[in-house]
Each structure stands twice: as C-alpha cells, then as structure tokens.
Amino acid sequence: MSIIDKSNIHKKIYNLQNQINYLDHEQILLENQINKKLLHLRDTNLFNFILNNPKINNLINNSNSNNANLHLKKYYELKGHLNNIQCIKWTNDSDYLITADDNHNLLFWNAQLGLKIGILKLNQTDYTTSVAISPNNQIVCSGNLDNKCILFKLPNYKAYISSINNNFINNNTNFTSYPTHSHKNSTQSTNSNNSNNSNNSNNSNNLNNSNNSNNSNNSNNSYDYNSFEMTSKLLNPSIITTLESPSKSYISESEFIDSNSLLTTSGKLASLWDINKKKITLNYENHISDISSLSIQSNNIIVSSSSIKNNLFLTSSGNNSVKLHDLRQPASILKFNVNNQNLITSFNNEITAVKFLPNNHNFVAGTANKDISLYDIRVGSVQIQNYSFNDQMNNSNYVYANNNTKNTYTINSNNDFNCNLNVQSNLNKKNKNKSSNFDKYSSLFSSLDNNEDDEGILDINFSRSGRLMFTSVDNYGGVVWDLLKGNIIQRLDKNNGKNIRRMAISPDGLALATDSITKNTISIWSI
C-alpha cells in the first residue's frame, strides 16, 4: 500500500469511530425515550383496573358470574395408544381429534362419539413430535425428530362414513364379514370386531402385539401406503411429500395456516412452507435460543372492523423472549422480553408456552417458574398482569374459591408489584396478613425446591371467551384459572391430577381434551 492510501485509511477509521460513538450516544437516548414511553403506558394492571372501576368490578364479581361452578364433565376416555402421547390436535370443525404417540402411530378419533376412525402407521424410524391438520381436513402433517414433515392426504371422512353407514343399512352385514384391506395380518382382525358392537365398549380395542404387525408390513424401507386402516373398504392415503427443514434440530411445532401453507418451527428457525411447490416460502427471523412454543391466531372469531386479521403468529424461546411475526415478512414486528418484575426470581424464567387469547390481541406467556404473564400486542412489551402459580399454591385458598378474601394488588412508586393478602383460610393460619416482602420472595423459595427438570407451565389453552385459562403444570396437572380475577378455580380431574400433560380445547369452545401420562388415554370433557 502506498503512503497516501495508508493515511486515507487512518482518516476513514478515525471518522468511522467518531460515527460509531455518535450512534452509541443516540442509542442511549432512544432507549431512554422508549422506556419513558413504556412507563407512561404502564398506568395500571388488570386487577387494579377492575378494582378501580366499580361498575366493572360489580359486573365481574356479581354472584351470577361466579365461576366457582365450572361445569365440565368427563364424557369419554379414549383408549388406543400404547405409548406416550406426543400431540393432540382438533380439526377445525371440532368433530375429530388427531393424536400422535411414540409408537409411530397417528390415531383419528370421532370426539363426539368417542370412537376411533382410523390409524396411520408410520415407519419404525419416525418419532412424531408434532401433528397438524389442515382446515379442510384433507392434509395431515407429522413433524418428527428427523427434522422432516411428512404430509399425508386423507380421504374425506364424512363422505366415507356415510357411505359405510349406507352399506350397513343396505346389506345388513356384520362387522366380521367386512374385508379388511390387504394387510398381512388381516386374519387376526375378524375375532376382535364382534366386541365392538357391545354396549359397554365404546372404546374397546384388542391390543395384540402391534409391533409384530409393524414388522411384517414394513419389510421394505419404503412407506407402506396401505397403512391407513379402517374396518371397511379404504381409500389409500397418499403421502404428498416430505419436507426437510434446513436447521439441524427437530420439528418442534407445526401448524397449518391454510390448505396450502404450513408453518413449522425447528430449532431456532420458524419457516413457512408452500405445499404445492414443496419448498420454503419464507424463513423468519431467528431467535437466540431454541423456539419453545408457537401460537397462531385463531380463525374462529368474527372478523369485525376492529379485529386483527389472522396474519400474525408468536414464537417464544428459552431466553425469555417472545417475538411477534407477520406471516408476510421475515423480520419480526415486536419483541417482548418476559421478565419478572423482580430480577431475583427470574433466574429460571425460560418461557415454555405462549398462546394467543381468542380475541387475537392479547397473549400469555408461561414460564418454567410457573408464572404466567399477560400481554397485549397493541400495548407493546408492558406486562398487563402476572399470574403466579406458586403464590396461588402458597395461599391454599384455590380449592375453596373464597369470596371473603380481600386481595389488594398495588403498584408502588418504584413500579414494584406488591400483593397484600388477607387470607381468611382455616387451613393456613400462619399465612394470615402476610406482608408483601415475603411474597416477593415466595416464588424464589418454592423454585429452589424444584428440581432442574421441572418444566413449569407446559401448555396453555383458553375457553371461547378467554375468561377461563386452562394450564397444565409440570408435576401438578391441569389447572383452571379465572383470567379476570386471577385465582385458580379448580384442579382438573382430581383422580388423575398429576398425569395431565397436554391439553387442547376444541375450536368451538365446547370441549377439552386432556391426556394421561400413565394410562396413555385421552379424556374428553364437555359441558
């Protein structure tokens, strides 16, 4: 390099460094302005807002809308899975359920009757981690540990079943004489079908050793396209394609946006696929750590002038951040840092679950610390309300939905969230007139007892109005919260409590499906 060039370089470097220093200064100014703006927005939180508005307070705390009597009854217990259930999804019309287990099976259920419709047997090497079904019920996606999404095209059930029913009426034949499809072990099936017609066995199944049947079918490594079983003549499901994600992880979540677009998350990457073209249309902005949860906006709200259209989705990751994306652009719209108000209790605060409320404006994020934070995408990264599972457990009044408790929630001048509890509980006289200082650290103390494997909040679902929040908590089970009052209404399934890990609410809001870890069954609850 000549001497003249060298001196130019030095000048350029000098200028650049000055500009960088200016940018640093500007960054500080901008951050301060943003913080001031957010402080200005944070004028209240949800509980305070309700308390300070007497009309709204009366409306919610009216005896007519006392939610202590949540009437959910268990309708069915769906038996058929032999191994851990990985994913439960409803179809858009709330008629059918599709579930995946560790035994390489996808099962289809008629949720209203409690019957199995069909089974899709996957290859022995395919461990399904997530399942999705398209809004028109024609395409099923099974995302697996090999980072692939296998798409199947399904026959039209309703036309199917009506044709079968017509055959019954016309031919008056029994189950036993129905020809099963060309499966190698079809001779075993005739004995079991008789028991289906008995009264008591809505969910009966004779579980022979299904591993044997798998081995005999999949003698070659290619897909057994005939492995969609029904006890009648069948239409073969065709495997449309296998989509392979570019990241080096596994498919953690998958959701259909419409019948041609599939959204998957794998590792740190969320991507949108075009199914006809069989490739990725868009890769969204990466998270810093692996994506733990995905939530798309629900399709069932009436699109009014003020509602947001269904173009947005949320992804949450382990480093306390939730990103709001628009389907149409790769950069994220908003980023939320979900930190507890108290830095001390946020050391284990990975976000494990994120979910939109039915109004498509608000969302909640559940953490490993068993805290749930409510946000609104129009407000930005200001937390609207915090729900702490550990605090609810410490207060011991969750079972008794006590109308005599007077809890005041205030924000003091330092914007710390203090909770003064006057608990009139016979069980726990020690907790009377708890001071706020102890409450600040109560989550810390209880979280120290947790072992590192405690995953906190596993899954969050909402009833149709959003008033009821169904969460499944690791090592505890399913719990129903009142979103506006902030208390736990009841624990789901007192007999089976700890074994609930996954939940799914039907899109019409009438039914809840929960799984059971020990029994490998799915319970359907409805009103």
Add this chain to the structure above:
Amino acid sequence: MDRENKPNLQVNTSATPASSPNPLLQYKLLTIKYQRKNQKNEELKNTLKKELIPVSNSCLGLVDYCQNTTDYMISSWGSLPEEKNPFLQGYNKMRNSNGNNNDVCCTIM
C-alpha cells in the same frame, strides 16, 4: 436501561490506528460494527414511532370481550340445549344405541 459508562465523543488515544497491525482489517470490522449499530438504531426509532395504547385501554377491551362472548363453559351463560351440543348428542346416541348403531370403530391389531 441505564448505562454506567457513557461513551466519549473523542477517540481514545490508546487505540490509535498507528498501533494496530492491520488497518484495513480494522476498517472492515468498524464498518460492520457501524452497520449493525445503525440497523439497531433504526429498529429503535421504529418502535418509538409505533402507536401503542396504554394498559387501561387494553384492559377495557379484554374485559369487554370476556363478558360479551358466549362461553358455555362458564355457568353464568346458562346451559346449552341438547340440539346445539354435539357432544351431548353423540353421548346420548352411544348410550342409547344398544349395539344397533352404525358408527364405525376400528380396532388396533
């Protein structure tokens, strides 16, 4: 986010260009750094421009939605008549079928 160390607007004399072994490399690194900081500042400006509503407005909207959307899981909305509850219909159908139903249930072999 308060930062304790405010950057000087003057260049540090200890890091003079003359002391670095490869000024071209340093220039490249600085351009990358400049671009990144510029981009971050642009994003901050965008978030500042966004129209955000205060929490109280959002709470009002949320309460309104929760109170006005029919949700039969809550007792205050009453009970759903059987004609409109497909789960209750299906359950009654299965219970009353006495084995004559034509619905399909497959078994797993």
